[in-house]
Amino acid sequence: MVNLNLFKRVNLLVYVLCGLLTASHVQGALWTINYPRPIDDSDARAQYPIALLKLALDKTGVNYELRPSDRILLTGKAMRQLRENREVNVVWSMTDSQREKELTPIRIPIAKGLIGLRVFVINKNKRAKFDNVLSLNDMRKLTPIQGEEWPDTKILQANGFNVFTVPEFREAYDLIGQGKGDIFPRSVIEVNAELEAEGPGSNLYLEPSMALYYPTAMYYFVSLNNKTLANLIETGLQRAIDDGSFDELFNSTYAPILTSLNMEERTVFSLENPLLPVETPLSNPALWYKQNKEE
Known part of the structure; x- marks a missing residue:
């Protein structure tokens, strides 16, 4: 046995x-x-x-x-x-x-979460257009440029934006430089390096007073x-x-x-993210940057 x-x-x-x-x-x-x-x-x-x-x-x-x-x-x-x-x-x-x-x-x-905190690259000649952007509804009247395969594109579309898409991000910079589209929303962790790579002689301009935020990781x-x-x-x-x-x-x-980027002084407009998986650890504050000023 x-x-x-x-x-x-x-x-x-x-x-x-x-x-x-x-x-x-x-x-x-x-x-x-x-x-x-x-x-x-x-x-x-x-x-x-x-x-x-x-x-x-x-x-x-x-x-x-x-x-x-x-x-x-x-x-x-x-x-x-x-x-x-x-x-x-x-x-x-x-x-x-x-x-x-x-x-x-x-x-x-x-x-x-800083990947979801977005500032706007615009054409220098369109700066005056942003004087009348006072609300999220005003911002929805602008045309953002984004990549074809980016989750950001679907997030913006779900929030009422008419998005113009391109195969890769450098084409977006080219179009903004040519005066096409209105904004190229870029994460705060990306934008400085990208504008530096574009060079000081371009007609690109970083809009100084506003930002978008959507929860993502x-x-x-x-x-x-x-x-x-x-x-x-x-x-x-x-x-x-x-x-x-x-x-x-x-x-x-x-x-x-x-x-x-003077983030503490910017007006930050918050969007919904319908693509965010339910498993995202939003309940753990230690994992996220806290932006103080939101609209």
């Missing part, structure tokens, strides 16, 4: 040993982690996500190598490659319900079948939150930018 107690103890021992071996493998193996190569190596928009990813991985103690993809990958292409397990195994981007179905999100907003995404990497990144991010190093990196990166 089989001794059931002995059988259970043996099973427990095997389970523990397997867990230890798996943990040892994760810690000892070299993780080669490929992310989308930015437009150029000096692209300031990629510096914070890369730095935070390094911080998170360092917190886990794993042996890793972080490398850009061989070619430049804009967000739409990077997402497609990630779904197919080609070229990259981690991407950072704004979330929506569709992306969370097709990929595994690490639901810690890496920029504390920029996450790290991995493929659906890479749960181990998702767990590693999430564990590292949580440890960085717990010991304060996450906030330290966030504040050192974005506090000067928010000050330069």
Whole structure:
């Protein structure tokens, strides 16, 4: 007759040993982690996500190598490659319900929701047009330019905007420069670097008094079948939150930018986001930047 107690103890021992071996493998193996190569190596928009990813991985103690993809990958292409397990195994981007179905999100907003805080790039010759924008209804009369595949496009359309779409963001800058469309809403974490890249000789202008806000998050995404990497990144991010190093990196990166954009003095119009997944951790205030002035 089989001794059931002995059988259970043996099973427990095997389970523990397997867990230890798996943990040892994760810690000892070299993780080669490929992310989308930015437009150029000096692209300031990629510096914070890369730095935070390094911080998170360092917190886990794993042996890793972080490398850009061989070619430049804009967000739409990077997402497609990630779904197919080609070229990259981690991407950072704004979330929506569709992306969370097709990929595994690490639901810690890496920029504390600032991806949804938008200021307006306009044409210098249209500055007077904004003197009469006093409400959200007034703003809906303007034509924003956005990317074809961006979640922002659907958010703006759902809030009553007539959006003109382009294949990629540089075309939007070209059109604004030509006087087409009215506004190119850009996140506060993107706009300074982009305008600097456009150069001081352009006729682009940053509207100084208004902004839009919609609740959303920029996450790290991995493929659906890479749960181990998702767990590693999430564990590292949580440890960085717990010991304060996450906030330290966030504040050192974005506090000067928010000050330069005079965000405390801007009128911020809030929009609804029907694309926001229900799993978004809105109830945890530690994960979000608090904008004080909203309309």
